[in-house]
Amino acid sequence: MSYNLDGQTLADIARGAAIMGTGGGGDPLVGRMLVQQALDEGLRVKVIDAHEVADDDLVISTAMMGAPSVVVEKLPSGDEAVASLRRLEEHLGRSAVATIPMECGGLNSMIPLLVAARAGIPVVDGDGMGRAFPELQMETFGVYGVPGSPLVVSDAAGHTALIETGTDNVQMESFARAVTIRMGGASYIAEYSMSGADVKRTAIPGTLSLARDLGRSVREAREAHTDAFAALIQAVRSSIYGYARPLFSGKIVDVSRGVVDGFTAGTVVIEPFDAGLPMVIDFRNENIVAKVDGRTVAIVPDLITILDLDSASAITTEALRFGQRVRVLAIATPPIMRTPEALEVWGPHAFGLDEPWVPVEELAAT
Structure with missing residues (x-):
């Protein structure tokens, strides 16, 4: 419409x-x-x-x-x-x-x-x-x-x-x-x-409307002083993307970042608030793989987004800083992005990752 x-x-x-x-x-x-x-x-x-x-x-x-x-x-x-x-x-x-x-x-x-x-x-x-x-x-x-x-x-x-x-x-x-x-x-x-x-x-x-719905869900939750992350996840689940889940919460303790072949590339390390192992996210302009203790918990082309813990606002890779309190969210890609011909263009191997793509919902189940 x-x-x-x-x-x-x-x-x-x-x-x-x-x-x-x-x-x-x-x-x-x-x-x-x-x-x-x-x-x-x-x-x-x-x-x-x-x-x-x-x-x-x-x-x-x-x-x-x-x-x-x-x-x-x-x-x-x-x-x-x-x-x-x-x-x-x-x-x-x-x-x-x-x-x-x-x-x-x-x-x-x-x-x-x-x-x-x-x-x-x-x-x-x-x-x-x-x-x-x-x-x-x-x-x-x-x-x-x-x-x-x-x-x-x-x-x-x-x-x-x-x-x-x-x-x-x-x-x-x-x-x-x-x-x-x-x-x-x-x-x-x-x-x-x-x-x-x-x-x-x-x-x-419908992706412009989806962006509108995601942004509106966060804004309205803030205005109502309710859980913006829960509202955001519900908005995703009502879309063709269909699946979203929080992966990790913690504080950024290290950021390694540089320009490689014209792209911003690097790694961010997030330490959990409670006892546990840190999450390590590699990025090449975008976040491409998230791991805990060497185990992949989300990987491109599924979406890995780092959000400010208080506002649920997205943090871009160039804006990542030591001490930020964040929550990492994973969002599944829609079916049109998961075909063999699509994965040939933007699957993990296209970013130099030597591992297969596994849907984020399957990784969550394991």
Whole structure:
């Protein structure tokens, strides 16, 4: 069901998207401010269901690419992603009827909303990752046969680059990342041009609304002084994700973090409040595996989110600090992300992990 965005819904989506970002995707605050500015100017953002798009309509995904920390240091004007959209439309000789998020986690939940406002088109309620992933080929669009190329990359200085790699989405990611680095570490992209029929076939449905529901559940629980974590878990269980559980509570006692191949990579160690062994979480932009005493308790592509113990707000990997009191939450991925072809693209081996994927609900049972 379609709806028009207002300030409260925008704030709820941003809060929920940070949770779905699994530590990555960047803090949505900057994007939220830009979208709110557009709303304050009287611009409209309409969120529509995928089934409201005609099969032969053109839909283009829009996003920010690169290091979210660069976006904080150098705020975008808000027109960069629209510039990429317009350049790609010109190349294709067609206008997009709607845009769709690349991912529903963090900052990139906000960029398509901004594009929708500035370009005067709706945004489809869905995305291609169901969380945040670090690379462009890690999208259900590509997994199920939609090429990401041609892709347009734009920067704040008005420069644009068109990248064409045919059906090779891995090479597209490589070229786009190289251009993004030359643009200062952050760029704004338009990619995965597809028909409405392809959107219905390949997108993870309803994820913007899920982010809204997660954010709202936390907000309303805080306002009512009830258990925000319980409300959050119930909201997940009512969605296509279907399963969530708390994994661990404790205090961060060590963070090791660095930039590796353009990604924020490292490890966080969380010590339990009572007697027991610590939890160790490895991350590569996003949290990818959580272990206790060497035993895996959750692993990518299932979502591993570190939340502030008092507020239930998500903590991104770049914001992890010694002494933070946290609760770790695991969320199952929906069926469309668990097929063999999907796991080939974003299963544990894609992140250099030498172990198989086991669903978080099965790990909990053992």
